[in-house]
Amino acid sequence: MLFCTAILTQSCSRKKDKFINRQFHALGTKYNVLYNGNIALQRGIEGVNDEFTENFWEPLPIERMDVSEDIFLPGQTKNADFERAEEKAIKAIQTHGMNIGGKEKNPQIDEAYLLLGQARYFDQRFVPAMAAFNNILNKYPTSDKINQVKIWREKTSMRLDNNVGAIEKLTRLLREEDIEGQDLADASAALAQAYLNTESKDSALAQLTIAAENTEIKREKARYHFIKGQIYNEFGKKDSANIEFDAIIDMHRQVPRSFYINAHIEKSNNFDALNGNEIEFEEFLAELEENRENRPFLDKIYYRIAEHHRHKASDSLSEVYYNKSLRKTTSDKYLKSLNYETLGNMYFDRNSYKTAGAYYDSTMTAMVDNTKPYRVIKKKRENLVDVIYYEGIAQTNDSILRMVSLPKAEQLAIYTKLAEDQRVRALEAQKAQEAALERQTSQPIMTNIDQRKSRNVRSVNGPPSISRGSQSKAIQTKNSTRNVNNKNSSFYFYNQTTVAYGKNEFLKIWGDRKLQDNWRLSSERSSMANTVANDSLTDTVVDDIRFNPDTYLASLPTEQIELDSIAKERNFAYYQLGIIYKEKFKELELAKTRFENLLENNPEDRLILPSKYNLYRLYVELGLNRKAEAMKTAIINEYPESRYAEILLNPQSELSKDENSPEAIYTKLYKQFENEEYTAVIAEAETQIKRLEGDNFVPKFEILKASAKGRLYGFEAYKKGINYIALTYANTEAGKKAQDIISNAFPVLAKKDFVANDAANKFNVIFQFENNAGEDIEAFIKTLDEEVAKIDYFDLTTSKDVYDENTTFVVVHGLKSIGGANGFAELLKSGEKDNRGRVAKPKITRPYFAISSPNYAIIQRHKNLNAYLDLE
Known part of the structure; x- marks a missing residue:
């Protein structure tokens, strides 16, 4: 016994270079400290994988790890498992290291440093990780893990943005060393990532091929094939991409289901609609949809089916599937934003601008704030406010003017049908309401006797055992909530619906009776009889003005002044819509239609010339050369002195930028304003407002004129000018600015009381x-x-x-x-x-x-x- 104790004591020494000492510390390192450390490392890596969400909408990274930009103080860690793995590695080095004569005698210490570096790497502390890997390369050059260490060091180097150095060293490693199996796959994958980081995607493809062939991990194999497919798609090589996606599909249940489904979807995106078998393709999509195993991915499958139908111009069917995709519970916010945006665009194309605006609002809720896509949608939504406003004016006024132009007989026929439709709908709604009330009142009401019987039954069965304190608390709770529960009680007067129904029934039978004695025998008995005699649904709604066609006929304007005002408002709305579609949405066809409609409706003179010039530009952009030439000739012949004619006659002069352009005139006028030449500013602004009628610059001149009048004549003159701008140019930037001034600045500016x-x-x-x-x-x-x-x-x-x-x-x-x-x-x-x-x-x-x-x-x-x- 003493001999064994002595042997054990001597073997614990780290200063003696003996076989028993080396074996003791090597075994203790490998099967105790490093074993537990590696378990903690693997648990941490699994946690990183679980936290990582694959974004198949973008090129996949080769390594599953989100790099956080959070800053941690020394000693802090992001993951407790990596902290434990690091502690175990340090313990192995400190308690089992046998550095004798400048050489490490414990063959497991290099693995301890490898564990240390990996733990730090996954904990995203890349500089300390690099130090650990370099320590192995410097002190243990003959380690059997040396190739793995070199690969890990270059992976760390890439995380520190040294991609060029990583490419050089990994290329040399693959060229000089005989690497095979998983090490070859890891080295090739790391080199591929370095190439991707430097946008050398051709070189990355070759390395990914090697990595996919040599890795023993199916998840990694699927990832490498998927990345190759994405790169081939980017290069436009759909056949090569499909080969990579097929490789994933062939592995089926050997790989995560997300890779399997997304490989199918990516392959379906490469379907050739012109030459492919559309029936087979639709059967394939239907099979994806119906497969029970694919339920977690139905949101993306529905989206793909919707896209297919939209490209076939089957808008109604595609809309169904977009909404199906939205209804599926999903954490994929990007997919949600795609669904909402696409539906918004579809409604926009149908001129349903309010609905489109609602979809764009939903799109923004699913996007990251202040990103470029978010700002694009936000700007589009803001522009849509003006479209909704002006389209509403155009449609309403067009409808009024069209109706006024019809003969009286046709007007009466249209409004008679409208009134009858309104009456039928009202009757149906009232029938449905009364049927619902009757069903509710016909439900049995529990009487006090029934309630007592119910309590007696419960007492026979025996109440649950509760303490005295619990009984007291239950009584207090019951008393405190009695009033709240009254509204849900079966007692007649606690149910507001049945009370309302009872009041209606009383009024139908007895009429509006006074609260007095002998109310049944009052002088209003005749009205009661009339009410009972005429107790029908038709009689209750027959006097509604909505059901009288004369109501609608009387609402039509008849005075010519009023009709001219409606037409003028409609024409200005058409002009604004043409400008918005052309400048803000680049919807050239819509813009062309609005300008053409405007010119067909005898607009006021100020709108004709700018509308014709805008139409000329649209014809040019749409390739309608004959119409463009005809419009150009009309502008030059009818308005030879206009600036538009000058531009058309001499397009190289860049007249829009010279001294006659609105921009140049406004800039010059603003300098005069700063020099307090207010009288001159007012006169010139009025001249330019008349000259540029219909131009987008007119509201700016109006603002400048109002400001100059305010400086010269005081607050009341300024207030009058700003109010005019807010009403006349309500949906322009100047109009919105004027409204803001009215709301926020006027209350302050209006104060006249002098300050002490x-x-x-x-x-x-x-x-x-x-x-x-x-x-x-x-x-x-x-x-x-x-x-x-x-x-x-x-x-x-x-x-x-x-x-x-x-x-x-x-x-x-x-x-x-x-x-x-x-x-x-x-x-x-x-x-x-x-x-x-x-x-x-x-x-x-x-x-x-x-x-x-x-x-x-x-x-x-x-x-x-x-x-x-x-x-x-």
Whole structure:
């Protein structure tokens, strides 16, 4: 016994290079520490695989691992299993390492470092993982795991974005070393990933072929074939892609079902609709749909069937399958967004814009915010608001004008049929409602006696055993919820539906009776008899105005002014729709139709020329050269002085960018606005609004004109202009901006009450000039600037501000109090002393007034200077 103990004690030593010591530590490392560490590593890898969701809509990665960008502090880990595997590897190195004379005598330590590196790699700590793999390469070059270590090191190198270095070293490894089996598959797969990272997909295909042939893991084999199929599809080589997908299909239950189904779907996407057997293909899709094993993937199968029918122009059938796909519970948000977007596009093409908008809203809920696809759909949805608005106007007004144009007899016939249809539907709805009420009231009501009998039966059977405390709690709960449960009670007056039915029945039989004694014998008995005699569904609805055709006839406009207004509104809606379809949606056919419809309806002059020019551009883009040439000739002959004619006569001049273009004119006018040339801005803006009628730039000129009027004439003029823009251009950017100003800015701008001076911290001195007095304002400003420059204890500035058409202010800014402002102005008037102490003649003698900055803003906004001066 003592001998065995001595042998065991001696074998525990890591400093003795003896056979028994080496074997003891090697066995302990392999079958204890590393065994448990490898179990933890495999458990962690399975967790990573479980968390990873295959996205078959995009090229699959060769390795199943989502790299997170989360930052962890030293000592922190993402996965407890990898942490345990790392701890076991470190324990093996620290407690069983036998570094004697600079050489490691324990043959299992290299595997401990390999475990350490793998644990760190899957834990996404790539720099420490690289250190572990390099340690093996430096200290254990003869390790039997050396090839695996080299592969893992290059995989880690790729994670650190060193793809070029990984390609070089993996290529050398495959060329110089005799690698086979799973190691060859792993090396080839890693090299393929490096090629994919560098967009060298041709080279990646060759390596994936080697990896698929040599791997022993069916899941990996299926993955490699699927990636090859995706690459071949990208290259347009459908036959080669189908061979790869067939390889997966042939493995059937040996691979995950997701690969099997998606291989079928990808292969079906390559079906040649022109030359293929469509009957067989539809049978294949039906078989996929009916296979019970495919139920978890029906969302994607339904989508594929829907796509097939849509490409066959079977829109109704495809819509059924898109909705089937949506109804299946799925975590595939991308598929949901595809279904919603496709349905939205289908309804958009049918001109059902409200429904299309609803589908686009649903599309965005299934997309990642602020991504490019999300922004595209969002912009399309926002543009659809204008389409819905203008299409509604166009359809409604067209319907009214069409009806008004018909003879009275035809109008009466149409509205008679409409009224009769309304009456029939109302009768059917009322019958259904009363039948439902009768069924509900015919249900047996449990009386108090029945309830007592029920309780007695329960007492015979015996109540469940409960404690006294539980009984008390149950009683409290019952009392507290009694009122809530009353609405669900069978007692007549607790059921609102039966009460409503009873009231209706009373009114039908007795009429509207007063609450009084002997109400049955009252003078209203005759009305009761009439009600009973005429108690029929028809009589209850016969007086509804909806069922009288004269109601609809009376609603038709008859005055020519009103009809002209409806036609004008309809025409403008057509114009806006043409612009929206052309510019925002690139729906050229729809745009062409709207412009042509507009020109057929005798539009006002301002819409004719821009509509014709837009039609010319559409004809050119659609290849309708004969129509385009005819329209070009019409524009040049009928409007020779227009800018459109200039563009058509000299298209190379880029007239749209020269001084006559709306953009250039607006830019020039805005600079005048900044220079406070408000009168000139208003006049030129009005000229351009008339010249550019129908152009998209007109609302911008309207905004500029309203702003200039506000600066010159005050808040009321500005308010009038902004209200006009909000109503006239409601669905343009300018109209929306105007509406925002009305909602948010007007309540603040409308305030006229002056602010107390002690509530302000900035003050001004104002010198007032009359514009027609012939005074030299510029000379005064020059002198004022010279005097202000001498004041170094204030940071003062001057400006020239327009007050109204007749008055200009010269303003000194930067004073800190009302007293300081008055004192500064008096200082300017007092003059300076010369070297002999004599007071020189002051340079600034003009009258002034001091005012706080908030009050100055108010008098400029409301032009109420006299009201302010009266307060002084």
